[in-house]
Amino acid sequence: MTLTETKKAFATLGKFLSQFSEGNTIKNESVPHNDTFFDDFVNLIQLSQSHNGWFTPEQVYFATQSWAEALTEDNLDKWLSNYIINYTEPKTVGLVLAGNIPLVGFHDFLSVLITGNKTLVKASSNDQHLLPFLAKYLVTIEPKLANRIKLTEGKLENFDAVIATGSNNTARYFEYYFKDKPAIIRKNRNSAAILTGNETKDDLIALGEDIFRYFGLGCRNVSKLFVPQGYDFKEFFEAIFTYGDVIHYEKYANNYDYNKAVFLMSNFKLLDNEFMTLKEDTSYASPISSVFYEYYSDLDSLQQKLEAENEQLQCIVSNGLIENSIPFGQTQKPALWDYADNVDTISFLLEI
Known part of the structure; x- marks a missing residue:
């Protein structure tokens, strides 16, 4: 053949x-x-x-x-x-x-x-x-x-x-x-997005696709947001309201109710829009129906942090803020040459 x-x-x-x-x-x-x-x-x-x-x-x-x-x-x-x-x-x-x-x-x-x-x-x-x-x-x-x-x-x-x-x-x-x-x-691995506060509504709606596609179960789904100090989540929540119907799916709703209850019983401060919670957290892996966020002071320091923690990351989404970041809404549409964990599978197979 x-x-x-x-x-x-x-x-x-x-x-x-x-x-x-x-x-x-x-x-x-x-x-x-x-x-x-x-x-x-x-x-x-x-x-x-x-x-x-x-x-x-x-x-x-x-x-x-x-x-x-x-x-x-x-x-x-x-x-x-x-x-x-x-x-x-x-x-x-x-x-x-x-x-x-x-x-x-x-x-x-x-x-x-x-x-x-x-x-x-x-x-x-x-x-x-x-x-x-x-x-x-x-x-x-x-x-x-x-x-x-x-x-x-x-x-x-x-x-x-x-x-x-x-x-x-x-x-x-x-x-x-x-x-x-x-x-x-x-x-x-998990994926993260970098926001500046200058994103358009269309950018944020597209980010919702990165968050909610496959109910957030994929390693290419955004589970963590990096936002500047003082970031106002109002426009973010307004944009992703587009995906509110996800709460009508029973398995997702059960996870939302459970994870929200666990967070509240632990006295964590949450932002909530009735179908997703936002929690300030340094981790990358958030549970289903929740996205973690972390503040950054400047992009140079953030890039150094992401480089140091690259083994935990599959994708980084942004408006071209850092090298090799993916545009909003595109994480679940990888090309054939976009390798998981950045490991070239074809080269590996040709060398065995």
């Missing part, structure tokens, strides 16, 4: 996924194997919430569209243009996937296959259905992929390298268990 054939298969998958969006799912007769897969994928999206209560159709459609936009021939070519990829000695790469947001491990799955290697996938119990379905579609498009995709429910065995994602606690287990193999071990 060649790199060209693998890219073509994933580009075709992108076309398949492009048919599915909330309120506008339209069957494209030119997409291969729609008769077999289209209706089943519609049903899977609708059933996803029964498999994982956080995987509402809205969130799964968003993930689907994000991957449809990423998996184009142009994007695949641009992504891989800086690498020399040979399919001469395929290795088996174990993937231990997270399940916090829909298809969160798909980039690792794609990276292994696009580099000519074999996947040995252990899916999270929270996301056991979406990726296997897409893998089945890929094999139908390109049967040569069949011997390069294996899914397992047991422990990983007979692999050459591993990419494992989990919490800080599980990462310690991964580091011990996989100590004799080349590995990428991912731990907890």
